[in-house]
Amino acid sequence: MVSIVPLSAIPDAEVEALLDRAFGADRHGRTAYRLRAGTRCIPALSLAATDAAGRFLGSVQSWPVRLDDDPLVMVGPVAVEPAHQQHGIGRALMTALIAAADASALPGADALMMIGDPEYYGRFFGFTADATGGWSIDGPVERRRLLARLRPGRRVAADGAILPRTDAPAG
Numbered sequence: 628m629v630s631i632v633p634l635s636a637i638p639d640a641e642v643e644a645l646l647d648r649a650f651g652a653d654r655h656g657r658t659a660y661r662l663r664a665g666t667r668c669i670p671a672l673s674l675a676a677t678d679a680a681g682r683f684l685g686s687v688q689s690w691p692v693r694l695d696d697d698p699l700v701m702v703g704p705v706a707v708e709p710a711h712q713q714h715g716i717g718r719a720l721m722t723a724l725i726a727a728a729d730a731s732a733l734p735g736a737d738a739l740m741m742i743g744d745p746e747y748y749g750r751f752f753g754f755t756a757d758a759t760g761g762w763s764i765d766g767p768v769e770r771r772r773l774l775a776r777l778r779p780g781r782r783v784a785a786d787g788a789i790l791p792r793t794d795a796p797a798g
Contacts, residue, residue, distance in 0.1 A: 650704060674686065692792050
């Protein structure tokens, strides 16, 4: 049995240790980390998974970014304890995150973006590269892995730069 709780319930050191185990200590050099520079994760859209004994099993974080001046929310990393991967924990975290984003009025919550596997995130969560072909990012990224999930009716520019949104209020 997995429970989804606010990520703020987990000590920062435990979250960082999990991210190191899941992605390696060299993860800070990746393009996604550049996009998060100078920002804080969005509390209402950053979640943790715990087991019945309260042990921390996984997390998903969300970050304020922008497409030029248009607010977006960057999803990731999605991390699960290596010994507990392939048990649906990441999917439960993403499902809860999307439900929270869909119910949220926070700026950018209606336009989620991420760098991820299009086959997985498209199949299960509706992320595609359809809107992102003209977006630029500071750092290398496989174009097919730059994904977005827009609420119905939400439009974004076809071209522009994805940048950190350092003036975003905590939400």
